[in-house]
Amino acid sequence: MATIKDVAREARVSVATVSRVLNKHDNISLKTKLVVENAIEKLNYEPNMLGRNLRRSKSGMILALMPSISNPFYSQIVEGIEDIATKNNYTVLISGTDSNMDKENLYFNLLKQKLIDGVILMNTLQEPEFINTLAKKYAIIQCSEYSEEVDIPFISIDNKKASYDAIKFLIKLGHKDIALINSDEEFLYARRRKEGYIEALKESGISIREEFMGQVGLGFDNGRRMVKRLLKLEKPPTAIFAVSDILAIGAIKEIHEAKLRVPEDIAVIGFDNIEFANMSTPSLTTIAQPMYQIGCEATKMLLKRIDNIDTKIDNLILDYNLIIREST
Amino acid sequence: MATIKDVAREARVSVATVSRVLNKHDNISLKTKLVVENAIEKLNYEPNMLGRNLRRSKSGMILALMPSISNPFYSQIVEGIEDIATKNNYTVLISGTDSNMDKENLYFNLLKQKLIDGVILMNTLQEPEFINTLAKKYAIIQCSEYSEEVDIPFISIDNKKASYDAIKFLIKLGHKDIALINSDEEFLYARRRKEGYIEALKESGISIREEFMGQVGLGFDNGRRMVKRLLKLEKPPTAIFAVSDILAIGAIKEIHEAKLRVPEDIAVIGFDNIEFANMSTPSLTTIAQPMYQIGCEATKMLLKRIDNIDTKIDNLILDYNLIIREST
DNA sequence: TTGTACGCGTTATCAA
DNA sequence: TTGATAACGCGTACAA
Numbered sequence: 001m002a003t004i005k006d007v008a009r010e011a012r013v014s015v016a017t018v019s020r021v022l023n024k025h026d027n028i029s030l031k032t033k034l035v036v037e038n039a040i041e042k043l044n045y046e047p048n049m050l051g052r053n054l055r056r057s058k059s060g061m062i063l064a065l066m067p068s069i070s071n072p073f074y075s076q077i078v079e080g081i082e083d084i085a086t087k088n089n090y091t092v093l094i095s096g097t098d099s100n101m102d103k104e105n106l107y108f109n110l111l112k113q114k115l116i117d118g119v120i121l122m123n124t125l126q127e128p129e130f131i132n133t134l135a136k137k138y139a140i141i142q143c144s145e146y147s148e149e150v151d152i153p154f155i156s157i158d159n160k161k162a163s164y165d166a167i168k169f170l171i172k173l174g175h176k177d178i179a180l181i182n183s184d185e186e187f188l189y190a191r192r193r194k195e196g197y198i199e200a201l202k203e204s205g206i207s208i209r210e211e212f213m214g215q216v217g218l219g220f221d222n223g224r225r226m227v228k229r230l231l232k233l234e235k236p237p238t239a240i241f242a243v244s245d246i247l248a249i250g251a252i253k254e255i256h257e258a259k260l261r262v263p264e265d266i267a268v269i270g271f272d273n274i275e276f277a278n279m280s281t282p283s284l285t286t287i288a289q290p291m292y293q294i295g296c297e298a299t300k301m302l303l304k305r306i307d308n309i310d311t312k313i314d315n316l317i318l319d320y321n322l323i324i325r326e327s328t
Numbered sequence: 329m330a331t332i333k334d335v336a337r338e339a340r341v342s343v344a345t346v347s348r349v350l351n352k353h354d355n356i357s358l359k360t361k362l363v364v365e366n367a368i369e370k371l372n373y374e375p376n377m378l379g380r381n382l383r384r385s386k387s388g389m390i391l392a393l394m395p396s397i398s399n400p401f402y403s404q405i406v407e408g409i410e411d412i413a414t415k416n417n418y419t420v421l422i423s424g425t426d427s428n429m430d431k432e433n434l435y436f437n438l439l440k441q442k443l444i445d446g447v448i449l450m451n452t453l454q455e456p457e458f459i460n461t462l463a464k465k466y467a468i469i470q471c472s473e474y475s476e477e478v479d480i481p482f483i484s485i486d487n488k489k490a491s492y493d494a495i496k497f498l499i500k501l502g503h504k505d506i507a508l509i510n511s512d513e514e515f516l517y518a519r520r521r522k523e524g525y526i527e528a529l530k531e532s533g534i535s536i537r538e539e540f541m542g543q544v545g546l547g548f549d550n551g552r553r554m555v556k557r558l559l560k561l562e563k564p565p566t567a568i569f570a571v572s573d574i575l576a577i578g579a580i581k582e583i584h585e586a587k588l589r590v591p592e593d594i595a596v597i598g599f600d601n602i603e604f605a606n607m608s609t610p611s612l613t614t615i616a617q618p619m620y621q622i623g624c625e626a627t628k629m630l631l632k633r634i635d636n637i638d639t640k641i642d643n644l645i646l647d648y649n650l651i652i653r654e655s656t
Numbered sequence: 657t658t659g660t661a662c663g664c665g666t667t668a669t670c671a672a
Numbered sequence: 673t674t675g676a677t678a679a680c681g682c683g684t685a686c687a688a
Binding site: 341342343344345348355356357360379381382383384385442 | 657658659660663664666
């Protein structure tokens with residue numbers, strides 16, 4: 001394995017000169033530049049990043065931390081992150097924490113160990129103070145889901161308004177009995193979407209029915225269970241708004257199980273527009289967040305932060321889209 | 329940021345001693361060990377991995393390279409990889425190449441740059457010679473999909489036999505007109521599964537019909553298109569074996585579109601047992617590979633290889649399972 | 657059992 | 673425009 005020394009010897013110059021060529025400094029004569037480049041080619045030299053990283057005290061790696069990498073919700077965000085990162089010569093480390101604190105801490109340690117230069121945080125159960133302390137020394141950005149008590153920049157959509165729009169759409173279709181399958185309200189987005197749900201109903205003079213609102217985990221089965229409960233009601237809903245497509249697909253499964261039809265008997269709206277939303281039967285009406293763009297912008301924010309940890313960075317709220325398909 | 333020097337000063341010992349404590353050498357007195365550990369705690373010291381990595385000429389990182397990280401097929405494999413890697417103090421870099429050669433090469437370069445210690449290769453379009461050359465100098469393992477012309481260890485299942493079993497199962501249910509939605513036969517697994525399909529039919533005295541076999545891409549829409557074609561036949565099939573769950577789900581979607589029922593009019597079997605196979609309506613009969621275990625074993629093989637590039641490592645063929653659900 | 661001193665491969669400072 | 677040399681933080685051979 002050739003090192004910079006070998007190249008220098010081969011080109012009969014100093015290692016400093018080789019380094020300058022490598023890093024495209026401009027104060028170098030064309031002649032020696034060519035000589036060096038020839039030597040590099042001849043020796044098949046590749047810079048050893050371990051040396052460079054130590055010297056620069058940078059790893060050139062950023063971490064995208066999310067609860068689960070298999071959750072299709074994050075796929076496009078990750079694409080955005082990777083595109084911007086690659087363009088800026090960073091490598092992206094993608095990791096799922098299973099919402100497990102120990103695992104999360106393992107990854108946060110990479111910051112202290114200098115193995116990553118920054119973190120894009122999708123959704124964490126850490127205490128706000130913990131993140132705040134960390135963010136004083138390291139570059140961290142909140143992406144998609146965030147906490148208001150955490151004092152670092154975030155990027156997201158207006159969850160309340162999105163939810164409001166979804167419900168308004170159902171009302172326009174003639175629905176009055178609309179259920180909400182929400183996820184745990186410890187999450188900000190869940191609280192916001194509930195607010196939008198309530199506001200839309202109130203505005204249309206529809207009374208809020210407690211038995212129509214459920215707080216469940218994010219899994220497919222939770223969607224099913226919630227519908228099972230709803231169908232046992234004396235007057236079941238004619239429409240359901242689920243805060244994730246997976247929950248919505250679970251809901252549809254259970255509705256079919258009960259020999260009812262979607263959307264004829266019960267309409268269903270999801271959230272996220274994951275790839276499968278278009279594949280399910282019936283295809284799913286849902287709210288699409290600009291995932292790819294969210295990933296891009298989050299990364300740009302992070303890189304700014306890495307370059308200068310003291311930059312003031314503004315939060316970003318992006319637009320969303322209601323995508324109407326067969327389930328409504 | 330405290331360094332090993334600071335710790336040494338604080339503990340009034342040499343950096344060598346601190347290093348020994350850090351690396352759990354045994355030739356060190358309990359007393360100094362305690363002193364050093366106190367200093368580490370007091371200064372909140374974390375080893376700088378950039379220094380350690382350079383010195384050891386290792387990055388402690390392995391790469392899991394697959395066509396697409398959003399393909400749920402790989403999720404559990406990745407889990408296995410991460411578990412074993414973490415247990416051995418490695419960090420896993422997960423990357424999707426979109427079957428794009430440029431992107432792939434970018435990642436292979438990480439090997440030369442010393443940023444990764446080895447690669448678990450899921451599915452690549454690279455020429456066998458390219459991989460072979462690379463594998464002489466670097467630790468590489470083939471996982472799940474592999475090439476027979478590549479001379480590095482692989483881990484997989486018996487795709488021919490799995491396919492054979494699926495078809496035999498359909499025949500046992502009374503089906504005679506069985507279609508095959510295969511993926512591109514440039515892939516070994518596609519060729520193998522076709523062999524199994526043909527062998528099962530022949531063995532049961534069912535003649536092979538060319539118009540029942542299709543080679544398509546892996547996307548959902550390809551499953552739909554293929555079914556569209558099959559339904560136009562004078563005598564359409566009564567059962568379909570799709571070589572991936574996504575294709576199978578696409579097929580079902582199109583069957584429903586044609587106002588036919590699954591499995592009453594047409595039975596469908598998939599392959600992979602992705603999470604959604606159990607969520608779709610009807611739930612999908614499919615072949616389950618031991619993904620998690622595949623990931624674990626692949627990683628063990630790779631780590632062996634990293635420790636000693638010259639070890640002879642045996643290939644591994646694991647078992648699979650036919651999971652019977654509603655679609656048959 | 658402990659310390660001294662060198663080197664891993666690179667970049668950056670300073671002087672020429 | 674170029675070169676000599678000192679770091680970056682760590683691990684280890686060798687000596688004590």
